[in-house]
Amino acid sequence: MPEGVIGDLLRTAIECGPSIVMITDVNGRIIYVNRRFTEITGYAFDEVIGKTPRVLQSGKTEAHVYASLWQSIKAGRTWNGEILNRRKDGSLFWENEHIAPICDAEGEVRHFILFGDDASARKHMEEEASRLLAENRRLVRKMMLVEQAERDHLARELHDNMGQYLAAIKTEAVRMLTRMDDKHSELAACAGNIIADTEELFDLVHTLTLRLQPDMIAQMGLEAALQQLVGRWQMRTGVHCNLSLACDLDGLPNSVATTAYSIVRESLTNVLKHADARHVRIGVQYVRSRGDRSVRISVCDDGVGLSQDLPEHLGLGIIGMRERATSLGGRLWIEGDDKHFFVFAELPIHAKKATT
Secondary structure (H helix, E strand, C coil): CHHHHHHHHHHHHHHHCCEEEEEECCCCEEEEHHHHHHHCCCCCHHHHCCCCCHHHECCCCCCCHHHHHHHHHHHHEEEEEEEEECCCCEEEEEEEEEEEEECCCCCCCCEEEEEEEEHHHHHHHHHHHHHHHHHHHHHHHHHHHHHHCCCCHHHHHHHHHHHHHHHHHHHHHHHHHHHHHHHHHHHHHHHHHHHHHHHHHHHHHHHHHHCHHHHHHHHHHHHHHHHHHHHHHHHHHCCCCEEEEEECCCCCCHHHHHHHHHHHHHHHHHHHHHHCEEEEEEEEEEECCCCCCEEEEEEEEEECCCCCCHHHHHHHHHHHHHHHHCCCCEEEEEECCCCCCEEEEEEEECCCCCCC
């Protein structure tokens, strides 16, 4: 096919193509724009010839973006990015740009060519998705606050009312036991059983109160709370659980300590429900994460591992903990293979709200 015909075909393809095409000289003076440029920007061919692309600048794109752009293309490299431009009528639009240098036979840059697409619709969808995500996080946090308020109420009822009743029952049983002689051995045994039962119920009420109201961690300390949680979970399930605390945890902010405790508790609940594990390892240590001193929590089990239906069986507990970690400026993530399942979390010690 003759070169002239090929040239005509290329010019037609560029002129009628779906993307903006702009060609400038080495100084950035516009020497060509196609029909799509006019359709999107509102500028006619004659209005921009001889001018620079600054005619489209909105003032909303940071200077370092343009500096990076020019540094790349003048060095003979291509540049890809998004720029917020302004149409002739003053309205703004996002343009996804690909700019490349055009060199002569000696390799000298002589022109630049830009291919651009209107990315406004996609950016709008991304912004809407970000807004919805932020709203979802707000609702999750609100739900967690409501849930915690209910837990606090139940914890107070258990601690105050149930505790008082149990104390009264135990006191009466002790009085009965102290007044009995050898003739009432059967009744004495019953009284002893009542005392033992009330002590077990006291222990159960304490455990339930701690689960319902993690703020009690502030009273007993995170280290003691974790040791108690793990010890009782191990006794209840028969699953061996190793807790390794590589740092002093009792000076942590209450919000961080409460979240750390909740992550371990929810992870253990997940292990019991889904993992069929024989061993669980829990570790807590200080690390440097993103420049901040953070507490890293790791929970590993040797159960069914990381399965394909991971999102379905994680449950609201882990999802809620991920949102809580995010709200403190931290993060929570999942790893694993076909034999192990890991939950990792990092919580900055100086907790801060996450930006959205």
